[in-house]
Amino acid sequence: MSDIADLIGSRFEWMSRDELISWQCEALRRSVAQAAKSRWYAAKFREMGLDPSSIKSVEDIKRLPFTTKEDLRQSYPDGMLTIDREDVIRVHTSSGTTGTPTAILHSRADIDCWAELMARCLAMSGATKADVFQNMSGYGMFTGGLGLHYGAERLGMMVLPAGPGNTARQIKLIRDFHVTCIHATPSYAMHVAERMISEGDDPSSLGLKRAFLGAEPYTEEMRQKLQELYGFKAFNSYGLSEMNGPGVAFECPEQNGMHVWEDAYLVEIVDPDTLEPVEEGEVGELVMTTLRREAMPLIRYRTRDLTCILPGDCPCGRKHRRLARMMGRSDDMLIVRGVNVFPSQIEEVIMRHKWIGGNYLIRLTKAEALDQMTVQVELARSEFDGSVETLRNLRAQLQKELREQVGFNVSVEVLEPGSLPASEGKAKRVVDERA
Amino acid sequence: MYKEICVFVENKPGKLSRVAETLGKAGIDILALEIANEGQFGVLKILTAEPDRAKTILEEAGMTCAFNNVAVVEIPDHPGGLLRLAKALEKSGINVTDAYGCILERGKRAVFVVKGDQLETIETAAAEAGLRVLEQLE
Numbered sequence: 001m002s003d004i005a006d007l008i009g010s011r012f013e014w015m016s017r018d019e020l021i022s023w024q025c026e027a028l029r030r031s032v033a034q035a036a037k038s039r040w041y042a043a044k045f046r047e048m049g050l051d052p053s054s055i056k057s058v059e060d061i062k063r064l065p066f067t068t069k070e071d072l073r074q075s076y077p078d079g080m081l082t083i084d085r086e087d088v089i090r091v092h093t094s095s096g097t098t099g100t101p102t103a104i105l106h107s108r109a110d111i112d113c114w115a116e117l118m119a120r121c122l123a124m125s126g127a128t129k130a131d132v133f134q135n136m137s138g139y140g141m142f143t144g145g146l147g148l149h150y151g152a153e154r155l156g157m158m159v160l161p162a163g164p165g166n167t168a169r170q171i172k173l174i175r176d177f178h179v180t181c182i183h184a185t186p187s188y189a190m191h192v193a194e195r196m197i198s199e200g201d202d203p204s205s206l207g208l209k210r211a212f213l214g215a216e217p218y219t220e221e222m223r224q225k226l227q228e229l230y231g232f233k234a235f236n237s238y239g240l241s242e243m244n245g246p247g248v249a250f251e252c253p254e255q256n257g258m259h260v261w262e263d264a265y266l267v268e269i270v271d272p273d274t275l276e277p278v279e280e281g282e283v284g285e286l287v288m289t290t291l292r293r294e295a296m297p298l299i300r301y302r303t304r305d306l307t308c309i310l311p312g313d314c315p316c317g318r319k320h321r322r323l324a325r326m327m328g329r330s331d332d333m334l335i336v337r338g339v340n341v342f343p344s345q346i347e348e349v350i351m352r353h354k355w356i357g358g359n360y361l362i363r364l365t366k367a368e369a370l371d372q373m374t375v376q377v378e379l380a381r382s383e384f385d386g387s388v389e390t391l392r393n394l395r396a397q398l399q400k401e402l403r404e405q406v407g408f409n410v411s412v413e414v415l416e417p418g419s420l421p422a423s424e425g426k427a428k429r430v431v432d433e434r435a
Numbered sequence: 436m437y438k439e440i441c442v443f444v445e446n447k448p449g450k451l452s453r454v455a456e457t458l459g460k461a462g463i464d465i466l467a468l469e470i471a472n473e474g475q476f477g478v479l480k481i482l483t484a485e486p487d488r489a490k491t492i493l494e495e496a497g498m499t500c501a502f503n504n505v506a507v508v509e510i511p512d513h514p515g516g517l518l519r520l521a522k523a524l525e526k527s528g529i530n531v532t533d534a535y536g537c538i539l540e541r542g543k544r545a546v547f548v549v550k551g552d553q554l555e556t557i558e559t560a561a562a563e564a565g566l567r568v569l570e571q572l573e
Contacts, residue, residue: 385501388471388472391443391476413445413475414476415445416499418497
């Protein structure tokens with residue numbers, strides 16, 4: 001078993017529960033002291049009358065403040081930075097959001113740690129330096145691309161930084177370079193398979209052994225189907241840009257829950273309303289504290305993802321606890337084609353258009369395994385001039401603005417006034433028919 | 436100058452029935468009907484002798500309507516009946532891009548309904564050619 005740990009050289013991989021907790025206490029003390037060096041947390045601790053040096057053990061976490069996405073926005077771009085700007089070597093911003101994004105700044109040690117965590121995920125799946133890895137995730141500000149890339153290189157795999165899209169080229173590269181592992185969103189993996197089948201080809205002929213799937217929620221049924229089609233083993237991956245990106249939690253070959261690297265992340269599951277911890281094994285909001293991040297530690301970050309900790313030990317022998325598949329969000333964020341979208345972003349665009357009313361509905365569907373977003377709006381009675389050309393142009397303009405807002409194509413349906421359900425109190429804005 | 440009624444409709448079964456039923460119940464005769472289709476939705480253009488009443492009734496039934504100005508020129512309903520108007524438009528250098536015709540009395544009277552932004556020129560040309568430009572339809 002220790003072969004894998006040696007592969008990455010991590011002393012954390014096979015720590016016992018006691019060793020992990022003892023490390024967490026030490027790391028939490030350091031993380032809080034480090035956070036206190038930032039303008040944001042210094043002010044926050046002062047305001048609360050909290051002495052960072054009074055945090056001594058994991059139990060003390062309850063005395064620390066939560067950090068929210070809104071806090072990240074308010075402290076943008078570097079209010080939570082704890083080191084000299086010149087020692088920052090990377091910045092990533094959150095995907096999909098507009099207006100003020102959220103930014104995470106990394107030191108060299110942070111990038112190094114991230115690569116280690118990611119490499120441990122890949123090694124845990126059984127991948128070695130003999131594997132060839134094609135990364136179909138987007139590079140750039142999105143963390144999915146570079147995160148996996150650095151991890152795979154750390155493990156020593158040959159990496160093809162293919163990026164997303166261009167399906168014919170993806171297939172050719174897999175064949176030409178004898179690729180054994182891929183990283184993709186589940187919907188893209190399904191798209192490639194369906195494309196191959198429609199062309200009389202067989203996805204299992206690619207010879208892939210492993211797929212690392214993440215960035216969007218998907219069902220166990222879809223995993224099974226992908227495994228059958230390709231003949232690979234599909235591993236679930238969980239991450240978020242605020243916690244570096246991918247490499248936070250990952251499945252072992254048991255494929256039963258994702259081990260969270262508890263040497264790097266202190267995990268709490270809380271009731272999203274009361275913010276009190278839920279009973280062990282109960283579903284709640286995942287809250288995470290970075291334990292090994294230098295440039296920008298985050299304390300009790302509310303991920304808004306709903307999950308639970310799976311009880312019991314994993315047969316693989318790791319004592320890092322396992323998260324269940326994400327079960328939804330405690331806010332209204334949507335994940336469409338791996339991009340985070342809030343209904344308020346759609347609303348913002350709609351409200352700029354006088355020719356439609358304020359009522360709208362976002363419909364999410366799947367076409368050829370790809371997420372599709374349709375926004376239904378109602379024509380404003382008084383703005384109708386009888387011309388179909390006018391409507392055609394207005395609709396095209398709205399579609400263009402929505403695409404600019406969220407980063408993918410959105411189709412708009414114009415309905416007759418009064419055809420959407422009237423909003424009484426909290427309007428139902430989203431119909432998700434992707435499952 | 437005359438006006439046709441434009442009704443916004445989603446492109447799905449039953450929408451045309453609703454318009455037909457509403458107008459039928461009110462005893463309003465549809466002289467001509469045209470559909471401008473834009474895929475997911477479209478606009479119905481309706482020519483009737485009672486545009487104001489028809490619009491009110493359709494709106495009361497919850498539909499979204501507007502008027503669109505058109506030039507309605509009466510022509511004889513027989514082979515070649517359109518020729519005099521066509522020649523007059525040609526002489527005035529008018530390019531007709533959107534129009535339709537309909538019969539008022541079989542073998543006797545028909546109308547040619549022209550749209551666009553040159554309605555007054557069209558009406559003048561028709562009148563100069565000795566054709567009747569209609570302000571109402573019976």
